[in-house]
Amino acid sequence: MKTDLLMIKDELKKYAKTISKLFSMDVGICDKNLTRITGSGPQKIGEQIKGRANKKTLETKETTVILNPREDEICSGCSEKNSCLEVLEISTPIMYEGEIIGLISLVSFDENQKKRVLDNLKNYLDFVEQMAELISIRFIEYNENLEKTERENILSTILNTIQKGVLRFNKNKDITSINNFALKKIDLGRAIIGEKVFIESQNDFIMEQEIYKLKVQNKELLVLGKIFPFEAFGKNEKIFIFDDMNKVNEGIRELVETSNSVSLKNIIGESEFTKLLRERIKHVAPSKSTVLITGESGTGKELVARALHYHSDRRNSPFVVINCAAIPESLLESELFGYVRGAFTGADKNGRMGKFELANGGVIFLDEIGDMPLYLQAKILRVIQERKVTRIGSNRDIDLDIRIIAATNVDLERKILEKEFREDLYYRLKVIPFEVAPLRKRVEDILPITKNLIEKYNKITEKYINFIDTEVERLFLNYSWPGNIRELENVVEFMFNLSDDSDILSLSTIPEKLIEIKISDKDLKKDCYLSEKNDCLEDFENIEKKYIQKALEVFGKDTEGKKIIASKMNIGLTTLYRKLQKYKI
Structure with a gap:
């Protein structure tokens, strides 16, 4: 990586102008050798920036403020101490990977300017440090652009040595680059750069590689390949690596991935x-x-x-x-x-x-x-x-x-x-x-599988869920899971999509069908002392309503009684309150 701030001097001029306007002080931006690159004030470009604050910042890698030049300890050995006209010095490092690549130097010769800065010193220092960080970021971006160009050239050289077709295209399906092998297979010449490409899945897989129909202009090929996202150079593109079916039929096992990571x-x-x-x-x-x-x-x-x-x-x-x-x-x-x-x-x-x-x-x-x-x-x-x-x-x-x-x-x-x-x-x-x-016959597996799925979807969604609400665990353990692990995964994915930034899968995100706990006739008679057989012939909601009403009579209407009812219904207290409101009990 190049470390010469002079490469972005035009940008540095804008930053220096902004800082000078806000501080009403002389501003100089220099490299790590204190060579002035740009700034305001009388000092010329290319000269050495002086000042004890700058030297102190080079030593400490931290912002240095000299409130009283000539009187400060830092100035004790300065040969120009007696003739110095400065009343305030500020020096802030421009850092990259822990090392100084330059400085922002501010100098004031006016007591009124100094007073204005000192009255709000913290905010001013925060601002100049942010500007130093912006310069660092812009410097990194400049270097990355240089590296991208170099990598593009290297990648192009490598791809043209690969004995497979490699084709890059953007979100509009325009071809942005193609290697020599692909050009030979498609046989349309380099004029196809910028042409539309249509890659259609044939819904067929051979050893985990998919068969596609590749169409460019009037040419159609049946190929075996894979599509990958391609964002290495800051572009929202995709890359298609393929081989034609002739070569596949001659030796397909040498061309496709045969490893299996499921153990x-x-x-x-x-x-x-x-x-x-x-x-x-x-x-x-x-x-x-x-x-x-x-x-x-x-x-x-x-x-x-x-x-x-x-x-x-x-x-x-x-x-x-x-x-x-x-x-x-x-x-x-x-x-x-x-x-x-x-x-x-x-x-x-x-x-x-x-x-x-x-x-x-x-x-x-x-x-x-x-x-x-x-x-x-x-x-x-x-x-x-x-x-x-x-x-x-x-x-x-x-x-x-x-x-x-x-x-x-x-x-x-x-x-x-x-x-x-x-x-x-x-x-x-x-x-x-x-x-x-089935999952309902191995209940002990439900929570371990759920935790494994949470790890999976943490990576996919970039969330950081580490816990499961106890009510959610209870519902998971009591649900019959007719769709088995596939259904469990769908539920976990659903809950991830509804979850906030907390680290817990909460009851508020769970699908409604898991909350609707059915009550058997036996439970109704045992817990609520229902004796009339006709009650069991009514629809579920009426049965549930009668169950709750009778239970309130038996266990009481206070919080402790409701906790007992919720426990017997195998639901959370919040869910019980929701049902009380629903049935207007």
Whole structure:
């Protein structure tokens, strides 16, 4: 970084003029060697600024004020002490990373000026120190701009050596830069700088990289790539790094990210079930046997699959995910098995690898296997039995070394009875069964998972929530969580969006549905002595109103009685008061 304040002398003139106008004193701005850069008064640019206050500031790195030159101790050794006409000296350092890069020097020769400054000295000193900080910031910005230009040139050189397409574009989708590899693939010449680029997701992922349709002018390419935010040079841009599908089909596993960061530490929870689940994953992971994971939606079945992959000897090999319910039935076969050139109308002229082939050497995760059509189930069965796959339109078998992990949230045995799922496939998949329990059956996991989610959303939202209100904890523990962990995460995210700058997740941010605690008939009769059966046939609000009224008679209408009622209803006292107001009790 350059440290010469002379580079921003034009800006320093403006600051010096502002300071001089406010103080009505002579102002000089100098560099760390006390060489004058700009200022007011008779002293010339380039001369050495004198004054004992300046020398003291260089020593202490703090603002120095000499109220009575000639009489102050600082001036005792000055050769010009007897001829000095100054009545006030102020010297303030301009700092960068703990070091002085210059000074603001103020000198007064007039007692009236001095009196005016001394009457409001603190405010004047605060102002000049703020001006010193502004100069420091402007100096840093100037250097950063120089560095940006240098980095731009270096980046351009590097990008042109990368054997992947790199394309930068702004918020208006205008191309701002492109490397030579991308130019060659798009084949339109450098005139495309400034042209619009359209990058459209094809809603397809191969080993965590997405397939896009890239369109510039009249050229369209199907590419595999990733989009990243690009703000390194203070620009609100994005960068797209891609490769064409030809190269992908030749050696895709060398081009995409195959690492998997989900390990046992990501299986959060303290329940007996979760502890046993972690132990079982650890024991089963090294095996090559097929795994079937069952459980309700949102319980974390894919997390289990990824942990099995991470702790196996295939952790550095592909982990390929296919959601059997998300892909149209007409496309599912080609997605799974791939196809050769000309296999069907609309097929890519270069052919395409299927998910099984892409997973070769690693793991394929068949999510929502229960929704796979019957005709494909027979082909999946063959792949499992023979460990071979054949592309559509080809007669050549491709040997597979893969581990198959399947998951479903439906009852496959019921589907077998309904003739919607093959029994032989079911038993081929269920070599090692895993059942992931719903959240309501492992209540001990709710708060640990919540705290983990709080850490996640603290990073995302840049908030600093460290605590959970006890009423919120109670509601979380008593809610049934039909959507399981996925629903819990949605609720936490919702609460983060409504939370203020405090460090606690409070009851005021919780979704209304969690506050509405249902009361069973048994509780009504036990706690409120309700005997008429017809009361239980009324709607919930009437039942709740009668419950509260009867409870007030039994436990009393004072604060202590209301606390007991709130406790029996498993709600907070604030919520009870809200219900009293609602029912006009």
